[in-house]
Amino acid sequence: MAGSWSGTGTVTFGSGQKERLRCKVSYDVAANGSRVEQELRCASDSYKFEMNADINYSGGYISGRWNELTRRQTGTISGRAGAGLIEALAETGGFSAFFTLATRGNQQSVKIKSESHDISDVTITLTRAGR
Numbered sequence: 001m002a003g004s005w006s007g008t009g010t011v012t013f014g015s016g017q018k019e020r021l022r023c024k025v026s027y028d029v030a031a032n033g034s035r036v037e038q039e040l041r042c043a044s045d046s047y048k049f050e051m052n053a054d055i056n057y058s059g060g061y062i063s064g065r066w067n068e069l070t071r072r073q074t075g076t077i078s079g080r081a082g083a084g085l086i087e088a089l090a091e092t093g094g095f096s097a098f099f100t101l102a103t104r105g106n107q108q109s110v111k112i113k114s115e116s117h118d119i120s121d122v123t124i125t126l127t128r129a130g131r
Helices: none
Strands: 003-013 018-029 033-045 048-058 061-068 073-082 085-092 097-105 107-114 120-130
Touching: 003 107, 018 120, 048 073, 073 097, 085 120
Parallel strands: none
Antiparallel strands: 003 018, 003 120, 018 033, 033 048, 048 061, 061 073, 073 085, 085 097, 097 107, 107 120
């Protein structure tokens, strides 16, 4: 998982309108695998988000904090991780989103589902850089 990844996907707005997304993400993973720092940047023609996360892993579970820079939101993240799959819930006051991240070799798929009026769904396919 460590390293830089980039790819494309779609964002579905609360109105049902869809736009193509371009994304870059980097992961800095602790040598023992117990901590991951993530920097995610995505943009479409009319939408942009930048999210950093600091996530701890222990015994199949993850927990940590995230910070969305564009909208100045912070919150918590918690969930399960194992065998190339992470399922997590990101929350802050008035907002929650369910994340699924699957890694297989140099490919990664990210799905985000939200009850937000702004964004309802994000799907991204990423490839590890330099491979």
